[in-house]
Amino acid sequence: MRTYIADIVKKEGESINLSGWVSVRRDHGKLIFIDLRDMTGSVQVIFTPKSEKAHEIANTVRSEWVVSVVGEIKKRPDNMANKDSETGKFEILASEITVLNEAVTPPINILDDGYNIGEESRMKYRYIDLRRERLQKNLRMRFRVLKEIRDFLFKQKFTEIETPILSKSTPEGARDYLVPSRLYKGKFYALPQAPQQYKQLLMTSGFEKYFQIARCFRDEDTRGDRQPEFTQMDLEMSFVDREDVMALNEAMLIHIISTLYPEKEIQEVPFPVTTYKEAMEKYKSDKPDLRRDKNNPNLLAFVWVVDFPFFEKNDKGGWTFTHNPFSAAKREFTKDLQEKQNIANILTTQYDIALNGFEIGGGSIRNHDPKLLKSVLEIIGTSSESQERDFAHMFKALGSGTPPHGGIAWGFDRLMMILQNEPNIREVTAFPKTGDGRDLLMESPANVDIEQLTDLGLKLSKEE
Numbered sequence: 001m002r003t004y005i006a007d008i009v010k011k012e013g014e015s016i017n018l019s020g021w022v023s024v025r026r027d028h029g030k031l032i033f034i035d036l037r038d039m040t041g042s043v044q045v046i047f048t049p050k051s052e053k054a055h056e057i058a059n060t061v062r063s064e065w066v067v068s069v070v071g072e073i074k075k076r077p078d079n080m081a082n083k084d085s086e087t088g089k090f091e092i093l094a095s096e097i098t099v100l101n102e103a104v105t106p107p108i109n110i111l112d113d114g115y116n117i118g119e120e121s122r123m124k125y126r127y128i129d130l131r132r133e134r135l136q137k138n139l140r141m142r143f144r145v146l147k148e149i150r151d152f153l154f155k156q157k158f159t160e161i162e163t164p165i166l167s168k169s170t171p172e173g174a175r176d177y178l179v180p181s182r183l184y185k186g187k188f189y190a191l192p193q194a195p196q197q198y199k200q201l202l203m204t205s206g207f208e209k210y211f212q213i214a215r216c217f218r219d220e221d222t223r224g225d226r227q228p229e230f231t232q233m234d235l236e237m238s239f240v241d242r243e244d245v246m247a248l249n250e251a252m253l254i255h256i257i258s259t260l261y262p263e264k265e266i267q268e269v270p271f272p273v274t275t276y277k278e279a280m281e282k283y284k285s286d287k288p289d290l291r292r293d294k295n296n297p298n299l300l301a302f303v304w305v306v307d308f309p310f311f312e313k314n315d316k317g318g319w320t321f322t323h324n325p326f327s328a329a330k331r332e333f334t335k336d337l338q339e340k341q342n343i344a345n346i347l348t349t350q351y352d353i354a355l356n357g358f359e360i361g362g363g364s365i366r367n368h369d370p371k372l373l374k375s376v377l378e379i380i381g382t383s384s385e386s387q388e389r390d391f392a393h394m395f396k397a398l399g400s401g402t403p404p405h406g407g408i409a410w411g412f413d414r415l416m417m418i419l420q421n422e423p424n425i426r427e428v429t430a431f432p433k434t435g436d437g438r439d440l441l442m443e444s445p446a447n448v449d450i451e452q453l454t455d456l457g458l459k460l461s462k463e464e
Helices: 005-010 052-058 119-124 133-155 196-204 242-260 276-283 331-339 370-379 384-398 412-419 450-455
Strands: 015-028 031-038 041-047 066-075 090-101 178-180 188-190 209-217 229-238 273-275 302-306 311-313 319-321 351-355 358-365 405-411
Touching: 005 015, 005 031, 005 041, 005 090, 015 041, 015 090, 031 052, 031 066, 041 052, 041 066, 052 090, 133 209, 133 242, 133 412, 196 209, 196 229, 196 384, 196 405, 229 242, 229 412, 242 302, 242 351, 242 358, 242 405, 273 276, 276 302, 331 370, 358 412, 370 384, 405 412
Parallel strands: 041 090, 273 302
Antiparallel strands: 015 031, 015 066, 031 041, 066 090, 178 188, 209 229, 229 405, 302 351, 311 319, 351 358, 358 405
16 A cells, blocks of 8 residues: 655654655665655655665666655664655665656756746646646645635535536626637627626525635736636625625635744734725825835735725726726715716725735625616616616516625635745646746647537638
């Protein structure tokens, strides 16, 4: 039976079987050493001429070969032990080795942190790059944070519900990725920019507390903290006001950090709250970095930003929403919204949370009255025909007995980037796109066969 390397500390003197990857092989004449690693850690394995066959095979082994080793666990002399690792205090005296798979010379070095390697090489050979200790730690911490979120919200009586990936294209602030339908030629699905409408429909359905670790898709320009596809922690709650949602999320963030990142310091608890107007006047940003010491990577300065303008002027001189059309106005501006007056001064119930100069989440109390949603759409110039085409399902649902509700979505990749002290979200994502939106591993986006286009009733206007 296989033993994980991390467990050798409890089995001194036993003969065990280890399996994993060869990180380094060193030949000291009669003695051959390999550093063997698995998902739990690494250990030094020694081959002596006494075990002739094992010694002979070990002489052929190279870096990144996959092997299985049988040997006895020995305590290393104190002056030779790696005191930074529990397994570094032990070594394996090998009696057998089996080569499970050979490997070509790795195209990139994975024994360092990888920051000095070009992005294109790392993305092309991502399955090699992911063997790097830093990335292994990042993705395992990502899982642990997700688990803490799920456990926390379960205790708060939330239900995790998956919503569709194939949906309908509606104007929500960014370009949609469109998916052509084979059965209904000329019609399209859209990949969701967010589960916004579905989670509001779940409030209509009476679930009251919903959350989801949601995949979202937006066809927009990429940058270090943005990707064409990304992950949100998405939740919605019924019968709440703004402060209820903010308090729940603040408690969850504090819990995650105190549980999984005890080395980090939250600068101020409760999190400070500032209005959009104050933030722009004082910090010239709606996601200000409030850290006392910006050179301390373990200092976390959260801040809530509230009281955003509901509307702003677009390039054509008309009105557009600042966040999304489903937000509710603050109560004192409800009449202005209904009568479509004083538009520039209407404030929304939107709340954002920023961390160290990055927006990591945003949400609002929603319009649960269909007449108010129609007022928003009319202000931004949506015609009656477009309203009916794009939002008829929402008008019907909101008019069927929908409770007051509100929620939030975290940019989960961005949060993990900050918690793991990484420069961009590609370092905390298993298979990211490059900065310009390409997948170099799968070589996408890519051409497709003409037969596939024909099946979909599509024809390219210009063949490349």
